Amino acid sequence: xDADILKELLEEFITETGESLIKLEQDLMSYExxxxxxxxxxxxxxxxxxxxxxxxxxxxxxxxxxAHEGEQLLHLIREEHRDVDNTxxxxxxxxxxxxxxxxxxxxxxxxxxxxxxxxxxxxxRTHYESLSNGPVEExxxxxxxxxxxxxxxxxxxxxxxxxxxxxxxxxxQSWGLFDDSDEPTCAESExxxxxxxxxxxxxxxxxxxVSVSKKPNGSSPTSNKAEVSESSIRVEIKQLDNLMxxxxxxxxxxNQLVQKAVSVKDQNLDxxxxxxxxxxxxxxxxxxxxxxxxxxxxxxxxxRIVRDLAKSMGKxxxxxxxxxxxxLDRSLIEAIKDPLLHLVRNxxxxxLETPEERKATGKDEQGLLYISAYHESGQVNIDITDxxxxxxxxxxxxxxxxNEILSEPEIERLSDREVLNLxxxxxxxxxxxxxxxxxxxVGMDVVRSNIERIGGSVEIQSDLTIGTSLKLKIPLTLAxxxxxxxxxxxxxxxxxxxxxxxxxxxxxxxxxxxxxxxxDTKVYRLRGNIIPIVFLSEVLKIGDSIDVLDSEAINIVxxxxxxxxxxxxxxxxxxxxxxxxxPLSSQLGRLTCFSGATIMGDGQVALILDAQGLGHYSNAFDxxxxxxxxxxxxxxxxxxxxxxxxxxxxxxxxSRMAVPLIDVNRIEDVPIGKIESIRGELKVxxxxxxxxxxxxxxxxxxxxxxxxxxxxxxxxxxxxxQKRSVxxxxxxxxxIVNETVEIQEPSIVDFIEGSMTLGGKVTELLxxxxxxxxxxxxxxxxxxxxxx
Amino acid sequence: xxxxxxxxxxxxxFGIDVLKVREIVEFQKSTPVxxxxxxxxxxxNLRGEIVTSLDLRxxxxxxxxxxxxxxxxxxxxxxxxxISLIVDEVGDVIDTDFSRxxxxxxxxxxxxxxxxxxxxxxxxxxxxxLDVGAAVNLEEKNRDSA
Numbered sequence: 001x002d003a004d005i006l007k008e009l010l011e012e013f014i015t016e017t018g019e020s021l022i023k024l025e026q027d028l029m030s031y032e033x034x035x036x037x038x039x040x041x042x043x044x045x046x047x048x049x050x051x052x053x054x055x056x057x058x059x060x061x062x063x064x065x066x067a068h069e070g071e072q073l074l075h076l077i078r079e080e081h082r083d084v085d086n087t088x089x090x091x092x093x094x095x096x097x098x099x100x101x102x103x104x105x106x107x108x109x110x111x112x113x114x115x116x117x118x119x120x121x122x123x124x125r126t127h128y129e130s131l132s133n134g135p136v137e138e139x140x141x142x143x144x145x146x147x148x149x150x151x152x153x154x155x156x157x158x159x160x161x162x163x164x165x166x167x168x169x170x171x172x173q174s175w176g177l178f179d180d181s182d183e184p185t186c187a188e189s190e191x192x193x194x195x196x197x198x199x200x201x202x203x204x205x206x207x208x209x210v211s212v213s214k215k216p217n218g219s220s221p222t223s224n225k226a227e228v229s230e231s232s233i234r235v236e237i238k239q240l241d242n243l244m245x246x247x248x249x250x251x252x253x254x255n256q257l258v259q260k261a262v263s264v265k266d267q268n269l270d271x272x273x274x275x276x277x278x279x280x281x282x283x284x285x286x287x288x289x290x291x292x293x294x295x296x297x298x299x300x301x302x303x304r305i306v307r308d309l310a311k312s313m314g315k316x317x318x319x320x321x322x323x324x325x326x327x328l329d330r331s332l333i334e335a336i337k338d339p340l341l342h343l344v345r346n347x348x349x350x351x352l353e354t355p356e357e358r359k360a361t362g363k364d365e366q367g368l369l370y371i372s373a374y375h376e377s378g379q380v381n382i383d384i385t386d387x388x389x390x391x392x393x394x395x396x397x398x399x400x401x402x403n404e405i406l407s408e409p410e411i412e413r414l415s416d417r418e419v420l421n422l423x424x425x426x427x428x429x430x431x432x433x434x435x436x437x438x439x440x441x442v443g444m445d446v447v448r449s450n451i452e453r454i455g456g457s458v459e460i461q462s463d464l465t466i467g468t469s470l471k472l473k474i475p476l477t478l479a480x481x482x483x484x485x486x487x488x489x490x491x492x493x494x495x496x497x498x499x500x501x502x503x504x505x506x507x508x509x510x511x512x513x514x515x516x517x518x519x520d521t522k523v524y525r526l527r528g529n530i531i532p533i534v535f536l537s538e539v540l541k542i543g544d545s546i547d548v549l550d551s552e553a554i555n556i557v558x559x560x561x562x563x564x565x566x567x568x569x570x571x572x573x574x575x576x577x578x579x580x581x582x583p584l585s586s587q588l589g590r591l592t593c594f595s596g597a598t599i600m601g602d603g604q605v606a607l608i609l610d611a612q613g614l615g616h617y618s619n620a621f622d623x624x625x626x627x628x629x630x631x632x633x634x635x636x637x638x639x640x641x642x643x644x645x646x647x648x649x650x651x652x653x654x655s656r657m658a659v660p661l662i663d664v665n666r667i668e669d670v671p672i673g674k675i676e677s678i679r680g681e682l683k684v685x686x687x688x689x690x691x692x693x694x695x696x697x698x699x700x701x702x703x704x705x706x707x708x709x710x711x712x713x714x715x716x717x718x719x720x721x722q723k724r725s726v727x728x729x730x731x732x733x734x735x736i737v738n739e740t741v742e743i744q745e746p747s748i749v750d751f752i753e754g755s756m757t758l759g760g761k762v763t764e765l766l767x768x769x770x771x772x773x774x775x776x777x778x779x780x781x782x783x784x785x786x787x788x
Numbered sequence: 789x790x791x792x793x794x795x796x797x798x799x800x801x802f803g804i805d806v807l808k809v810r811e812i813v814e815f816q817k818s819t820p821v822x823x824x825x826x827x828x829x830x831x832x833n834l835r836g837e838i839v840t841s842l843d844l845r846x847x848x849x850x851x852x853x854x855x856x857x858x859x860x861x862x863x864x865x866x867x868x869x870x871i872s873l874i875v876d877e878v879g880d881v882i883d884t885d886f887s888r889x890x891x892x893x894x895x896x897x898x899x900x901x902x903x904x905x906x907x908x909x910x911x912x913x914x915x916x917x918l919d920v921g922a923a924v925n926l927e928e929k930n931r932d933s934a
Contacts, residue, residue, distance in 0.1 A: 249836040491820065540822035584831075585840040585869045587926045588824045597819075597831055597838050605819040605831040605838055 006058075010110060013054050014103050020047045021096050021103075028092060031084065038078075044092070045074045051099060062112045063102050069124040070095035076132055088131070091124050237330075240290055247280075247287045248480060248580040254280040255577070255601040284480065288329070295373045295380070296324030298333045298340060305341070306369060309348045316355050316365055317348060322372035328380045328476055335454045336382070336474060339447040343384045343470055344369065346443060351388030351468050363387065379456075379476060379498070385469040391462040393419045403428060420460055421564075424448045452612055455481065455498045457560065473498070481581060483608065485574040485600070486557060488536040489543025492606045493570075494579050494598055495557060499611035501565060503573060504556040511554055517669070524556060524567050531558070533567035536609075539617045540593065561615030568614060577601070581608060592616065644741045646758055649717065650731040651696045652704045656763045657730075657752075660741070663768035665720040667733055669713045684716075684727065691718065693727040694774050700751055706731060719772050726775040735759055790886045792908070794879035794915060795862060798850045800900075802875070803884065803908060803915040808864050812878055815859045825926055829874055832861070839863060841872040847923060848900050864920050871924045884908055889917060 024047040031040040048070045055063030070092055077084055098117050105113030254277060261273040303319055310317040352367035359365055370385045396419050400406050405425050406414075414422075422428060426445040448458045456474040475481060475498055483494040484503075504526070506514055514525050515533070523530045533556060537543040556567040579598040584591070592613030600606050645661040668686070675693065676683050682693040693716060697705040706714075706729065716727040743754035743765060753765040792803035793812070818830025818841045827849075829841040841861065845853055853859060853876060861872040889906035896904065896916075905919040 252836055491822075542820075542822050582838045584821075585871065587840050587842065587871065587924060588821055588828060589926065591821070591823055593823060594821070599833050599836060599838065603833050605833050607819065607821065607831070 007110065010058060010106060013058055013060075014106055017051055017054070017099065018103055020050065021099060023047065025093070025096055028089060028096075031089075041074070041078055041084075045071070045078055048074060048092075048095070060102070060106070060112055062115065062117060063099060066095055066098050066102075066117045066121065069121045073124055073128055073131075076128060080132075087127055091120075091127055094120055095124070235290075237291075244287055244291065247284050250280055251284055251480065251578065252580055252599050256603055259601040288476070288480075289327070291329050291331075292327035293330045293333050294324055295326045295328060295333065295382070296321075298337050299324070299371065302341075302344060302371070306344065306348065309345065313348065314354055315348065315352055315367060317352055317367045317369055320368065320370045322370070323374050326373040326375060326380055328474060332454055332474055332476075335450065336456075336472065339450045339472070340382070340384070342443060342447050343472075344371070347384060347386040347388065347468065351386040351390075353389050357389075375476075380474045382472040382474065383469060384472070385467065387467040390464040390466065390468055391420060391423065391460075392464065396420065396422050399428060400425070420462060423460070424458070452561070455496055457498065480578055482576055483579045483598075484557065484576050485606070486536070486555075486570040487572040487574065488540070488570045491542060492574070492600065492604070493536070494577075494606050494608045495559070495568075495611070496595070496608065497576065499559045499561060501558040501560050504558060504567070505553060505573075506556065507553040511551065515554075526558065526565070526567070529565070531565045531567055533569055534614065534617050535569045536614075537571075539614060559611045559614065561611040564615065566615055568609075579606075579608070644739065646737050646739060646741060647717070648734040648737060648759055648763060649715070650734060651700075651766075652706060652731055655696075655703050656734070656761055657766045658758050658763045659717070659719075659766045659768050659771075661736060663719060665718045665725065668716045668718060668727070670716050670727075671713050672711060675714070682729075691725060691727050692775055693729050694771070695729045696751070699774070700749055719768055721772060724772050724775040726772055728771060741765070790884050791881050792884045792915070792917070793862065793881050795860070795875040796877045796879065797844050797848070797875050800850075801879070801910075801913055801915045802918050803882075804862065804864065804918045804920060806881055808920050810863045810865050810870055813861045813863060813872070815861050815874060827926060829872075832872060834863065834870075834872070837870070839870055839872050841874060842924065842926075843874045844923070845874070845876075847873075848897075848903065850897075850900065864924070866920065866924050873923065882910075884915075886917075892916075 024044050027040045027044050027047075031037060031044065048067050052064055052067035052071055055061075055067055073088060073091060077088060098115070098120060101115055102112050105111060105115070257273055258277060261269050299321060302321070306317055306319040309315075347369055352369065353361075353363075355365040358367060368385075368387045371383065372385075373380060373382045375381075393416055397411050400411055400419075400422050401408060405422060405428060411419070424444045424447075428444065451458050451472055451474070454474065456472060459471040459473070460468070461471075462468040482497045484497060484500055486493050486495060504524070516523050516525070518530070522533050524533045555570050555573050557570055557573065558565055558567050577600075579600075581596045581598060583596055584594060588594075593610055594607045594613070595610035596608045597605050598608055646658045647661045647664050647667075648656065648658045651657050670684050670693075674684055676685075682695075683690050684693055685691075695703075695706060697703045715730050715733050717730055717733070718725060718727050720726075737759045739758055741758075742756060744756045746754040747764065751767055751770045753767050755762055755764045757763065791806040793806045793809045794801060794803050796802070813834065816832050818832045820830045821828055827842055827846045829843045829846075832839050832841050845851065857876060859874050859876055860878045861874055862878065863870050863872045886906075886908075889908050892901050892904045892907055894901075900916070903919055903922045904916045905922075906917045908915040908917055
């Protein structure tokens with residue numbers, strides 16, 4: 001027998017036996033208190049039996065013999081249904097102590113040591129005889145006769161054990177070593193721990209006997225606290241969370257220290273800090289691992305679901321799963337379960353065809369659904385691929401029209417990729433028939449928002465011949481994320497790398513070439529694609545607004561949210577850093593622009609920007625997304641039935657007004673030079689049409705005329721319906737708010753419906769219909785006459 | 789017998805149950821939170837914990853602090869995360885008997901009154917007992933300005 005293997009087996013035996021003995025003690029205690037529980041007694045018996053068997057196979061004669069005596073005694077009680085008496089329990093406990101003693105010796109010297117148990121054995125025999133009223137019948141045990149003979153042999157002579165045959169592990173149940181253990185790897189790592197623990201006290205030779213038997217008992221069999229399982233310990237998730245939080249703190253402190261060390265310039269300090277840096281990173285990784293679970297846990301039910309669904313739909317589908325061992329944080333596993341299930345259902349329902357259809361197109365009758373998970377650049381990718389019919393873009397277009405997601409000209413403008421991404425729009429479903437599997441229209445948008453909520457993203461690729469492939473990108477953990485640090489108006493902000501697409505820096509003339517004004521919003525041409533850009537300082541209302549076209553250089557952070565790109569203009573871009581995400585307190589209200597806060601290396605707090613929230617700002621003036629704002633308003637409608645998106649502006653210096661955003665066609669900046677005056681009426685040419693401009697000073701008393709001196713550009717809010725359109729010159733457009741619109745004070749002034757508080761200030765509500773009336777001078781004259 | 793931590797805001801003497809106070813720290817410059825309620829001074833790093841800081845003067849609201857005045861932060865324990873309350877000055881901890889607390893006089897400014905759970909008579913002046921729960925509850929305020 002190979003010495004190494006023997007040593008390994010011995011170690012395993014020590015660990016396992018040590019653990020089972022602790023359990024045995026507990027069981028024995030509970031058995032004593034609850035004599036009817038035969039199951040407990042069986043467990044006790046099994047442990048002793050296993051120890052005996054294992055000890056025998058490892059040529060541990062003393063272990064075997066003492067366990068044998070214990071087993072005899074227990075057997076008697078078990079077979080004859082005797083009430084267990086005090087003496088028996090005590091004797092079994094003594095057997096346990098003796099075994100523990102042997103274990104410690106084995107641990108130290110790989111030998112049983114020269115302890116003598118013949119006295120104990122004698123007492124057990126005496127007790128046995130007194131119980132059974134007869135001499136010991138050794139053959140009455142359940143052990144195999146052959147083994148028993150050996151027992152007899154070794155009983156007298158402790159060292160003679162050559163004849164014991166050793167069976168290689170894994171070949172038989174009788175081995176006992178592996179009976180109840182979990183994964184061998186766990187056992188291994190655990191055994192090291194136990195080893196370390198046992199080595200710790202290192203008692204002197206003289207008092208070995210006393211201390212050795214105490215050590216395993218130190219895990220206190222009577223206290224229920226120690227929840228010892230076979231080879232791993234159970235830790236409450238809360239405790240892991242606490243540890244994780246502490247590690248987070250450590251990471252922060254490390255960051256701070258690293259920064260400070262740079263300024264101190266001390267080589268010794270540098271080395272220590274470097275060391276601390278490494279250890280902290282490692283600790284963080286190890287800590288994260290404790291919360292990691294294989295992704296297989298999220299798809300344990302998939303094979304069954306796929307089978308059932310395929311059957312119910314008359315489809316023949318093969319499910320292939322790959323990378324089930326890919327690990328990610330357990331909270332994320334929970335979070336992806338439902339989206340994953342939904343995507344699988346979609347594939348089966350919409351993607352994969354029936355065998356007949358497949359045959360007709362020359363495909364294998366059996367459809368393939370392939371799910372794979374793998375790590376890539378610090379995140380987990382999950383691919384859900386089917387070889388089905390793919391997504392028909394024309395159907396998507398038709399559907400988008402039918403469901404009024406987009407208008408026809410808008411759809412025509414979209415690239416194929418953008419069309420494909422329409423399936424993520426709320427209220428979209430291509431299923432011709434609503435089945436009970438999917439196709440209720442609450443599908444892909446929910447999937448995407450759920451995935452984005454945990455900082456992930458969804459990508460889709462589809463081909464009519466190859467099939468559809470969805471890629472979910474999931475961060476490894478939520479607690480610590482890599483982030484880009486940017487600055488705007490003197491404040492630092494962090495942006496999760498997950499939503500980051502690229503960084504663009506424009507200098508000098510480049511700015512004027514590539515940044516354009518598209519009606520009311522600035523756009524940037526990114527390799528032929530037009531993406532809206534937003535200014536962080538403007539969105540957050542911090543600092544002075546700058547005219548981008550005048551600046552020397554601008555930094556654009558290109559972000560992706562809900563499948564759309566947009567550019568975020570910041571003053572400066574710093575490094576990327578690992579940050580610890582902390583939630584914002586409820587006192588801050590619902591700020592969609594921020595997903596949390598973090599502590600930077602210098603100890604200051606920085607806010608973490610939320611790409612989704614910022615994305616909504618970038619859409620604010622875009623028609624397509626106006627709908628979205630309304631939809632958002634509709635979403636919250638359940639709570640506040642009369643929430644509306646309102647555009648707030650200053651008609652003149654001290655006249656704060658609002659109109660429902662839905663009535664606003666667009667907002668334009670009109671250079672004053674372009675405005676022409678015809679018989680006192682202001683007009684501007686726009687898209688080949690003449691737009692009439694009005695100012696409220698002409699119609700509402702108390703509104704002062706605007707001074708156009710020194711003003712180059714006028715803000716114009718354009719109202720239109722099918723036939724008419726009119727531009728309202730305002731001093732400035734202030735904000736868009738989603739609020740409950742309830743007139744608190746009705747107005748007697750024409751054009752004004754009344755006043756109320758919007759955005760915390762008193763605001764007058766303008767009647768947009770009446771403004772539109774002004775487009776037709778005849779009509780207004782008529783009306784004035786009628787009123788007169 | 790209870791104990792009160794006392795502090796001043798705009799000349800008013802306030803008291804707060806000492807058991808609700810986690811610690812008192814010097815005012816530190818906070819990170820402002822754009823788009824949030826103006827009562828929010830910002831976020832501070834309290835030994836690795838991010839704590840939201842409220843300015844009590846703006847909470848009431850009762851006038852601005854003189855620029856020369858160096859305020860203090862009282863970190864209070866709430867049902868959720870701890871909150872730092874910025875006050876003008878922190879006084880002593882004094883023994884009080886809450887059973888002798890009297891109702892808030894109606895003459896008090898209404899916005900102050902809503903955040904006061906009672907009035908306690910000291911030898912020389914009155915102490916207003918701050919209702920911590922009401923003071924840190926900005927839900928309505930947030931709704932107003934959302």
